[in-house]
Amino acid sequence: MKKSKLLMLSTAFVALASAPLMAEDLVIGLATAQTGGLAPYDQPNLAGLQMKIEEINAAGGIAGKFPIKTIIKDTRSDSAQTAMVAQELVDAGAQLIITPCDADPSIAAGMITQGAGIPAISFCATTPTLPLAVGDYMFSNYPADNVQAAMLAAHAIEAGYKTAYILTSPDTAYTLKLPQYFGQVFTAKGGSVLGEGTFTMGQQDFGAEVTKIAAMDPKPDVIMTSAYEPDFPAFVRQLRGAGVTTPILGSDGIDSPTTFGLGDLVEGVVFSTAGHPTAGSPLEAFNAKWTEKTGAAPDTIYIANGYDLGNIIEAAVTAADSLDPAAIREGIANLENLQGVTGPITYKGTNGMPLRSVSLVRIKAGDRDLVAQGQPDPADIPAP
Amino acid sequence: MDIFLQQLLNALSLGGTYALLALGLAVVFSIIGLINFAHGELMTVTGYAVCFALIWGLPFPLAVIAGLAVAMTAAFLMERVAFRPVRGASGTTLLLTSFAVSAILRVLFQNLISARPIPVAIPASLSGVVTIGPLHLGMIQLISIIVTLAMLLGLNLFLHRTMAGRAMRAAAEDFAVLRLMGLRANSVVATAFAISGLLAGVAGVLWVAQRGSVDPLMGALPVLKAFIAAIIGGLGSLSGAVAGGFLLGFIEVILQAYLPESLLPYRDAFAILLVITVLLFRPQGLLARKTLVKL
Amino acid sequence: MTMPDNPLLSIEGLTVSYGAVEAVRGIDLTVRRGEIVTLLGANGAGKSSTLNALVGLAPRKAKRMEFAGTDLTGLPPETIVRRGMTLVPEGRRVFSSLTVEENLMLGGAKHAARGNPAQVKADMLERFPILAERLHQKAGSLSGGEQQMLAIGRALMSSPDLLLLDEPSLGLAPQVVDRIFDLIGNLRDRGLTILLVEQNVAQSLEIADRGYVLANGRIELQGSAEALRSSPEIQDAYLGA
Numbered sequence: 001m002k003k004s005k006l007l008m009l010s011t012a013f014v015a016l017a018s019a020p021l022m023a024e025d026l027v028i029g030l031a032t033a034q035t036g037g038l039a040p041y042d043q044p045n046l047a048g049l050q051m052k053i054e055e056i057n058a059a060g061g062i063a064g065k066f067p068i069k070t071i072i073k074d075t076r077s078d079s080a081q082t083a084m085v086a087q088e089l090v091d092a093g094a095q096l097i098i099t100p101c102d103a104d105p106s107i108a109a110g111m112i113t114q115g116a117g118i119p120a121i122s123f124c125a126t127t128p129t130l131p132l133a134v135g136d137y138m139f140s141n142y143p144a145d146n147v148q149a150a151m152l153a154a155h156a157i158e159a160g161y162k163t164a165y166i167l168t169s170p171d172t173a174y175t176l177k178l179p180q181y182f183g184q185v186f187t188a189k190g191g192s193v194l195g196e197g198t199f200t201m202g203q204q205d206f207g208a209e210v211t212k213i214a215a216m217d218p219k220p221d222v223i224m225t226s227a228y229e230p231d232f233p234a235f236v237r238q239l240r241g242a243g244v245t246t247p248i249l250g251s252d253g254i255d256s257p258t259t260f261g262l263g264d265l266v267e268g269v270v271f272s273t274a275g276h277p278t279a280g281s282p283l284e285a286f287n288a289k290w291t292e293k294t295g296a297a298p299d300t301i302y303i304a305n306g307y308d309l310g311n312i313i314e315a316a317v318t319a320a321d322s323l324d325p326a327a328i329r330e331g332i333a334n335l336e337n338l339q340g341v342t343g344p345i346t347y348k349g350t351n352g353m354p355l356r357s358v359s360l361v362r363i364k365a366g367d368r369d370l371v372a373q374g375q376p377d378p379a380d381i382p383a384p
Numbered sequence: 385m386d387i388f389l390q391q392l393l394n395a396l397s398l399g400g401t402y403a404l405l406a407l408g409l410a411v412v413f414s415i416i417g418l419i420n421f422a423h424g425e426l427m428t429v430t431g432y433a434v435c436f437a438l439i440w441g442l443p444f445p446l447a448v449i450a451g452l453a454v455a456m457t458a459a460f461l462m463e464r465v466a467f468r469p470v471r472g473a474s475g476t477t478l479l480l481t482s483f484a485v486s487a488i489l490r491v492l493f494q495n496l497i498s499a500r501p502i503p504v505a506i507p508a509s510l511s512g513v514v515t516i517g518p519l520h521l522g523m524i525q526l527i528s529i530i531v532t533l534a535m536l537l538g539l540n541l542f543l544h545r546t547m548a549g550r551a552m553r554a555a556a557e558d559f560a561v562l563r564l565m566g567l568r569a570n571s572v573v574a575t576a577f578a579i580s581g582l583l584a585g586v587a588g589v590l591w592v593a594q595r596g597s598v599d600p601l602m603g604a605l606p607v608l609k610a611f612i613a614a615i616i617g618g619l620g621s622l623s624g625a626v627a628g629g630f631l632l633g634f635i636e637v638i639l640q641a642y643l644p645e646s647l648l649p650y651r652d653a654f655a656i657l658l659v660i661t662v663l664l665f666r667p668q669g670l671l672a673r674k675t676l677v678k679l
Numbered sequence: 680m681t682m683p684d685n686p687l688l689s690i691e692g693l694t695v696s697y698g699a700v701e702a703v704r705g706i707d708l709t710v711r712r713g714e715i716v717t718l719l720g721a722n723g724a725g726k727s728s729t730l731n732a733l734v735g736l737a738p739r740k741a742k743r744m745e746f747a748g749t750d751l752t753g754l755p756p757e758t759i760v761r762r763g764m765t766l767v768p769e770g771r772r773v774f775s776s777l778t779v780e781e782n783l784m785l786g787g788a789k790h791a792a793r794g795n796p797a798q799v800k801a802d803m804l805e806r807f808p809i810l811a812e813r814l815h816q817k818a819g820s821l822s823g824g825e826q827q828m829l830a831i832g833r834a835l836m837s838s839p840d841l842l843l844l845d846e847p848s849l850g851l852a853p854q855v856v857d858r859i860f861d862l863i864g865n866l867r868d869r870g871l872t873i874l875l876v877e878q879n880v881a882q883s884l885e886i887a888d889r890g891y892v893l894a895n896g897r898i899e900l901q902g903s904a905e906a907l908r909s910s911p912e913i914q915d916a917y918l919g920a
């Protein structure tokens with residue numbers, strides 16, 4: 001709560017708190033959401049990134065010579081506003097721009113930054129076509145939808161499921177494409193998709209859909225969906241309420257305390273996520289550090305994900321050994337096997353969507369049980 | 385046939401929630417001509433109240449009562465602080481004021497509570513299934529049908545059997561003349577807001593029970609649905625709002641159930657199309673009230 | 680205490696403006712206890728505006744505005760009505776979706792202090808047997824004359840001292856109009872003071888004690904009913920002599 005208030009203030013008094021621009025400052029412009037529908041994703045990412053930036057600056061800047069300076073502007077989760085803010089940040093001299101956790105506003109901002117020749121990284125957009133839509137100065141910072149889908153499909157086959165039902169929502173690329181990628185890989189690996197249901201996001205009503213699933217004959221072995229809050233909890237509640245006990249596969253959107261608060265309803269659900277704090281892992285250490293600093297355990301992987309964005313920036317600028325935006329872009333594009341707190345991160349050889357480790361987690365008695373971790377077989381990953 | 389019956393039950397449950405929400409909008413609109421787009425934020429406030437009451441250790445039923453009390457108080461305060469100063473202003477002014485209230489509340493929730501959803505510990509007993517012959521009903525679905533019917537019945541009794549209720553009906557017809565009866569305009573309006581708050585609170589609890597969390601923007605979609613339902617019913621008509629809510633629920637469920645898979649992604653477009661068709665034949669809505677004379 | 684011949688209602692320099700439209704432009708008006716005073720004038724002269732302003736429903740300004748010794752300035756309609764002055768508005772405006780009984784109940788809702796509502800209601804139903812018959816019918820289903828009776832009955836439920844009537848005969852059949860005028864005379868006989876706005880000049884001047892003639896928001900003529908009836912202006916303009 002304190003943290004959020006601080007964020008709000010930092011938005012209001014853009015960069016007032018820090019010292020005037022120095023010649024050797026790396027200026028990072030944040031065109032991200034403090035309010036609106038993307039705030040739940042952008043805010044924790046920003047908090048993690050800021051922690052990393054503080055650490056860097058305390059050590060005298062990147063490679064001891066490039067202190068970081070941030071200019072934070074609220075996009076209000078609006079694409080047009082994001083483009084406007086991106087332009088302001090470019091004008092203010094940012095050498096690197098961070099865009100929101102969603103492809104649409106990131107593309108809007110990307111149109112500006114690509115033209116200006118300034119690299120842009122989305123906090124956590126997962127749509128694999130994002131860099132294709134913008135160009136070589138656009139990157140994201142999260143395992144892409146097709147990568148998560150491939151991991152989930154491999155798991156489904158391994159678990160012995162022969163048939164699946166997918167539930168999509170045309171409202172976002174994430175809720176539509178991820179299950180469809182899953183279906184593609186699942187079919188390619190010998191499974192078959194019995195049907196595709198749809199829902200409207202935020203509607204919370206699955207009565208009609210669930211009745212259809214309950215009446216299916218034969219029943220699918222597994223149901224896969226990328227629905228997240230509030231839809232996912234409402235869906236499982238209504239599905240189980242209709243007496244359907246079919247196993248469920250989900251994606252990283254449901255990695256939230258709400259899901260774990262659903263008790264028996266979600267017992268056995270398996271979902272993909274960006275990291276899992278196994279004993280002795282860097283993520284466990286990060287979580288401990290965060291808890292010590294803020295007094296509360298991180299409630300979402302996005303905090304560590306934002307921290308890793310800091311790691312990426314640090315590594316890229318160190319490699320570039322320059323604050324020239326083109327050199328920084330080169331630095332990011334050539335990162336290979338960078339050890340982040342969420343796992344290894346590689347941009348080299350990709351179009352800008354990183355190769356990152358995906359964890360599959362099973363919910364067991366309200367806790368996490370690691371099922372698999374790593375990167376899927378590249379041959380399995382469907383083309384975006 | 386069983387499936388059809390099951391879908392009817394689903395429609396009843398969804399339509400009921402829409403009816404409660406639309407009724408909340410209509411109660412206020414019928415009296416002061418305000419479409420309160422901050423109605424959704426009253427649901428959100430209720431959700432946070434229930435959530436914090438549970439964290440604080442109150443048992444679930446008490447937390448629900450606390451949530452409803454907070455909803456009514458919030459509605460009351462909204463009227464005092466934001467809407468009373470612009471009472472009698474043009475429809476546009478009222479509408480913009482309510483948008484502003486809604487936007488301000490959302491930003492406050494995001495920055496003072498959390499931008500991320502907060503889980504609400506819904507008791508496990510509410511996750512059960514009720515089986516009636518071939519029909520399955522989730523516990524919350526069943527409760528929502530029962531609660532909706534009870535609320536509609538209760539509101540009906542209030543409107544017809546108490547002086548405050550009669551005053552509300554009269555105010556909806558002719559507010560100026562009601563004042564000539566010596567009834568205070570402010571208390572009639574305050575009553576309307578309190579009732580609207582209660583309706584938003586009940587809908588909010590049902591909504592949160594389904595989703596298991598509260599987030600700052602959760603009121604946005606329901607208020608939109610309520611608005612559509614109220615328009616179908618005829619803005620300002622209470623029975624129209626109820627009819628509109630149920631009709632919208634039925635349209636949505638039946639389309640979801642019987643549209644071919646390839647057309648399903650366009651379900652909402654079809655629903656809006658049907659709504660527009662209804663309005664083409666009845667531009668004033670299903671149960672429109674005669675235009676009122678106001679001084 | 681108010682002296683017996685102190686006016687019940689006394690107004691000086693009343694103006695009513697709706698934005699740029701000045702409907703009433705500074706009029707003086709007095710009504711004494713027990714009188715029927717009539718306010719006459721053509722369409723749009725400002726009669727309704729005057730009555731609405733008196734009860735606080737129209738935007739008003741006045742040099743002085745006193746009712747039964749109290750200042751009316753700034754009081755909202757509900758308070759004015761509770762002090763004992765009420766209006767039967769133009770066009771009756773009964774609550775048509777409520778029953779006759781509910782209309783009456785609302786009329787008496789806040790006036791237990793001024794009289795015993797049960798007693799008042801019993802009197803009312805005796806005076807208006809038609810309403811007693813239609814007690815549980817929707818007010819909207821009554822005929823025009825019945826609705827006018829109900830509107831008057833509803834206003835009487837507050838046991839007022841001064842009753843403002845805005846065109847009670849509007850749109851009614853001649854026999855019904857006669858009944859309404861009978862009723863008004865009857866009410867005065869029972870001690871009620873009445874300020875009557877009418878277009879039916881002949882009948883009004885017959886039962887009134889005094890009258891004012893309003894034109895373009897100004898008082899053009901005033902005097903005893905007798906004097907007005909014989910004034911050439913009234914003869915020409917209204918009585919078609």
Ligand SMILES: Nc1ncnc2c1ncn2[C@@H]1O[C@H](COP(=O)(O)OP(=O)(O)OP(=O)(O)O)[C@@H](O)[C@H]1O
Nearest residue numbers: 679697700702720721722723724725726727728729
């Ligand atoms: N609410 C209002 N807003 C603006 N102008 C108004 C309003 N009410 C009345 N007027 C105007 O004020 C003037 C006086 O109207 P008012 O109704 O007082 O006249 P009246 O003497 O009662 O007429 P009638 O015999 O037709 O009832 C008219 O020009 C009318 O158009």
Ligand SMILES: [Mg+2]
Nearest residue numbers: 726727728769
């Ligand atoms: Mg008039």
